[in-house]
Amino acid sequence: MTLTLMPPVVSEGPALTELRLQVRAFLDEQIADGRFVSHVDTWLTRWDRDFTRELGRRGWLGMTIPPEYGGHGRTFLERFVVTEELLVVGAPVAAQWIADRQIGPSLLRYGTQEQKQAYLPGIARGEVVFGIGMSEPDSGSDLASVRTRGERVEGGWRVTGTKVWTSGAHEADAFFALARTAPLDPAHRHEGLSQFIVDLHAPGIEIRPIISMGGDHHFNEVHLGGVFIPDDRVLGEVGEGWRQVTSELGYERSGPERFLSTYQLLAEAASAMGEGRLPQDVGLGRQVARVAALHQLSFAVSTALEAHADADTAAAVVKVLGTSTEGDIADYVDMLTATGWVEDEDLYRLLHAAIIQRPGFTLRGGTNEILRGVIARGLGLR
Amino acid sequence: MSARLDPRLAASTAADADLVAMLTELFEDYRTERPAPREVVDLDPDLWQQLDQLGLTRLTAPESSGGSGASWFDGAALLGLAAAAGAPAPLLEHGFLAAWLLDEAGLPNDGALRTVCRPDPAGTALNVTYGRDASGVVTLFEDGEQWRVADVPAGRATIRQGRNLAGEPCDTVEFDLDDLSAGALVTSEVGEQFHLRGALARSAQVCGGLERIVQVVVAHVREREQFGRPIGRFQAVQRLVADIAAEASLARAATDTAVARAAASDWADPGLLFAVGVAKSCTGHAASVVVRNAHQALGAIGTTLEHELHVLTKPVLARRSEFGSIHEWDETLTRLATSAGHERLWSLITTGRAGPHH
Numbered sequence: 001m002t003l004t005l006m007p008p009v010v011s012e013g014p015a016l017t018e019l020r021l022q023v024r025a026f027l028d029e030q031i032a033d034g035r036f037v038s039h040v041d042t043w044l045t046r047w048d049r050d051f052t053r054e055l056g057r058r059g060w061l062g063m064t065i066p067p068e069y070g071g072h073g074r075t076f077l078e079r080f081v082v083t084e085e086l087l088v089v090g091a092p093v094a095a096q097w098i099a100d101r102q103i104g105p106s107l108l109r110y111g112t113q114e115q116k117q118a119y120l121p122g123i124a125r126g127e128v129v130f131g132i133g134m135s136e137p138d139s140g141s142d143l144a145s146v147r148t149r150g151e152r153v154e155g156g157w158r159v160t161g162t163k164v165w166t167s168g169a170h171e172a173d174a175f176f177a178l179a180r181t182a183p184l185d186p187a188h189r190h191e192g193l194s195q196f197i198v199d200l201h202a203p204g205i206e207i208r209p210i211i212s213m214g215g216d217h218h219f220n221e222v223h224l225g226g227v228f229i230p231d232d233r234v235l236g237e238v239g240e241g242w243r244q245v246t247s248e249l250g251y252e253r254s255g256p257e258r259f260l261s262t263y264q265l266l267a268e269a270a271s272a273m274g275e276g277r278l279p280q281d282v283g284l285g286r287q288v289a290r291v292a293a294l295h296q297l298s299f300a301v302s303t304a305l306e307a308h309a310d311a312d313t314a315a316a317v318v319k320v321l322g323t324s325t326e327g328d329i330a331d332y333v334d335m336l337t338a339t340g341w342v343e344d345e346d347l348y349r350l351l352h353a354a355i356i357q358r359p360g361f362t363l364r365g366g367t368n369e370i371l372r373g374v375i376a377r378g379l380g381l382r
Numbered sequence: 383m384s385a386r387l388d389p390r391l392a393a394s395t396a397a398d399a400d401l402v403a404m405l406t407e408l409f410e411d412y413r414t415e416r417p418a419p420r421e422v423v424d425l426d427p428d429l430w431q432q433l434d435q436l437g438l439t440r441l442t443a444p445e446s447s448g449g450s451g452a453s454w455f456d457g458a459a460l461l462g463l464a465a466a467a468g469a470p471a472p473l474l475e476h477g478f479l480a481a482w483l484l485d486e487a488g489l490p491n492d493g494a495l496r497t498v499c500r501p502d503p504a505g506t507a508l509n510v511t512y513g514r515d516a517s518g519v520v521t522l523f524e525d526g527e528q529w530r531v532a533d534v535p536a537g538r539a540t541i542r543q544g545r546n547l548a549g550e551p552c553d554t555v556e557f558d559l560d561d562l563s564a565g566a567l568v569t570s571e572v573g574e575q576f577h578l579r580g581a582l583a584r585s586a587q588v589c590g591g592l593e594r595i596v597q598v599v600v601a602h603v604r605e606r607e608q609f610g611r612p613i614g615r616f617q618a619v620q621r622l623v624a625d626i627a628a629e630a631s632l633a634r635a636a637t638d639t640a641v642a643r644a645a646a647s648d649w650a651d652p653g654l655l656f657a658v659g660v661a662k663s664c665t666g667h668a669a670s671v672v673v674r675n676a677h678q679a680l681g682a683i684g685t686t687l688e689h690e691l692h693v694l695t696k697p698v699l700a701r702r703s704e705f706g707s708i709h710e711w712d713e714t715l716t717r718l719a720t721s722a723g724h725e726r727l728w729s730l731i732t733t734g735r736a737g738p739h740h
């Protein structure tokens with residue numbers, strides 16, 4: 001009897017390795033041409049619409065979207081290797097990240113024909129930037145408690161409420177807002193929720209920056225002041241929002257961005273240690289081992305998802321392990337360096353950004369405490 | 383989208399399903415019927431005979447030398463399931479290393495129980511598991527620049543009995559240097575591979591142990607009640623359990639990846655040093671968390687001689703340090719990572735090789 005929590009590891013076939021090398025060659029060129037400066041946590045903090053459009057031209061966005069909607073009809077595994085290559089070089093991918101990861105798949109699953117035609121080709125071209133409108137000031141982990149409400153009006157819905165921590169809302173064209181469309185029934189809290197596709201340039205929308213502790217601006221508060229949402233911008237079924245949002249989160253949890261957010265720092269630390277700029281320490285090998293194993297585990301989960309296997313628990317395992325590891329890497333490198341140690345610019349820049357970003361790793365997309373509950377449920381404890 | 387996966391994209395690395403089903407049943411039976419745990423663990427001759435009759439004692443050795451010719455996928459499954467049952471059998475020593483060395487050296491193998499070791503230049507080997515039980519000891523000896531393999535009958539060596547942390551036979555064996563130098567020559571690759579094979583096989587055993595520990599813990603916290611409910615309902619306990627399940631999963635992924643590389647290349651893949659290092663590191667560090675949290679979740683009962691837990695935790699700790707300590711393997715990985723440097727680290731992580739400089 002072995003644990004059946006996780007899907008078995010699989011080896012990457014030659015076709016995927018070939019794709020990996022193509023993406024790598026392109027990125028090497030981009031770096032050589034000075035098109036971007038590598039950084040940590042770029043999938044949340046670095047928007048570059050030109051770069052994103054270039055990826056779209058090369059067929060590396062909307063890869064799993066069928067060709068009839070402007071996509072490429074490729075597999076989640078092909079998308080996996082492309083995203084890994086983008087993440088490890090610390091490329092500016094925030095403009096595409098949310099749309100490519102979860103909005104596309106959700107639209108394919110729940111969208112109307114017209115909605116798919118309206119958004120998917122733009123996502124595949126890297127022209128439409130999306131955000132996530134789930135959290136609210138009083139609704140974090142307890143997402144079902146959202147207070148943003150939709151009221152039925154002629155031809156659609158009037159939506160009122162405040163969303164918060166909306167990453168990239170100031171750069172985005174639209175987001176999916178989770179709202180209550182029927183009064184809360186305490187016995188059935190997950191019912192009466194719906195998802196709206198909200199144009200962030202619509203009248204009644206107000207976006208205010210929230211400055212992070214490092215001084216940069218990646219998330220926002222989005223106020224919806226009675227915004228009119230036409231019926232054709234309801235996503236899926238009215239009242240089915242909880243089920244839809246949960247499946248959307250499934251795409252969010254097990255991808256390579258859950259263990260590679262600080263990869264640039266790890267790689268720079270390897271060079272620094274090799275060149276004597278950091279002291280020799282075996283902790284480096286330990287972190288490298290964890291990243292290597294997470295790469296396999298995350299790929300295994302993608303393979304299971306591709307085969308439509310249920311992977312909720314497995315995805316939670318990847319996210320708990322991966323986000324802890326990427327944060328531990330920041331802390332580990334910090335412990336090797338002395339105060340006032342500034343001569344090493346690249347390492348210093350990456351390290352400080354990683355330390356500042358770290359607290360978010362284990363919060364965003366469902367906190368690790370909540371995810372441990374998911375794992376416990378998978379093990380039959382609750 | 384089809385449910386079937388294009389094989390060019392990803393190749394499944396699972397062991398033979400029928401074999402795994404057979405092994406699962408065999409070791410479940412063993413576990414439920416074995417004698418109550420004691421402070422020492424001795425070879426179970428009946429079990430050994432049963433395994434031998436089933437062709438499991440030399441599962442991965444080539445058929446030409448009397449083995450069963452199975453892949454390392456199957457081999458790793460055997461080691462893991464046997465470890466999960468706490469089965470006292472020198473499968474690794476006899477079947478994975480001694481048989482392989484004899485075959486490499488072109489020496490005959492009559493199938494009688496053997497253990498294996500690498501004696502020091504003075505002819506002494508420490509920590510020879512099941513040394514006292516073997517009819518012969520297969521030695522890998524660094525004779526100046528050359529590597530030699532000898533099949534030394536037990537009667538020609540002096541055996542001082544000891545026990546490892548798990549209470550398993552773990553003896554000191556002193557050889558006559560002439561016996562060692564009379565061994566057949568093997569290539570230096572055999573010397574290097576010995577360490578890798580031993581390390582990976584130990585990782586496979588540790589993984590099997592860790593997975594069984596998780597099962598024992600899950601069963602316990604669902605059943606044991608305090609404050610009027612199963613302790614597994616308490617979030618603090620759930621955290622202990624979720625974390626060990628996650629660590630055990632990471633260890634499994636790392637080990638299976640190395641096994642897949644070994645099986646696909648018949649141990650020729652130059653990325654194996656890295657892959658085995660990742661397996662050793664991840665299983666070794668996982669063992670710390672799993673052993674600690676498992677004991678915490680089990681409470682006082684888990685610390686008793688009669689309980690199954692120590693039958694699993696002690697071998698896990700004893701084995702993780704063999705064929706290179708965790709520290710040594712982390713050091714090896716550090717060396718590989720620092721020489722790869724920023725640009726080539728990702729290639730090292732994905733293929734086990736840093737590749738050429740840009």
Ligand SMILES: Cc1cc2nc3c(=O)[nH]c(=O)nc-3n(C[C@H](O)[C@H](O)[C@H](O)COP(=O)(O)OP(=O)(O)OC[C@H]3O[C@@H](n4cnc5c(N)ncnc54)[C@H](O)[C@@H]3O)c2cc1C
Pocket residue numbers: 044131132133134135136139140141142164165166167168219359360361363364365366367368369370617
């Ligand atoms: C960098 C970053 C980007 C984000 N981007 C977005 C975005 O684009 N869109 C969006 O909608 N949201 C976004 N979020 C919000 C994110 O989803 C929430 O932070 C998260 O769901 C947790 O909610 P909270 O911050 O309100 O914390 P709380 O829910 O208040 O939790 C605080 C602490 O209490 C713990 N806790 C809460 N409930 C329980 C429980 N039942 N059991 C055990 N522990 C519990 C939590 O684990 C945590 O440690 C982002 C967050 C971050 C940090």
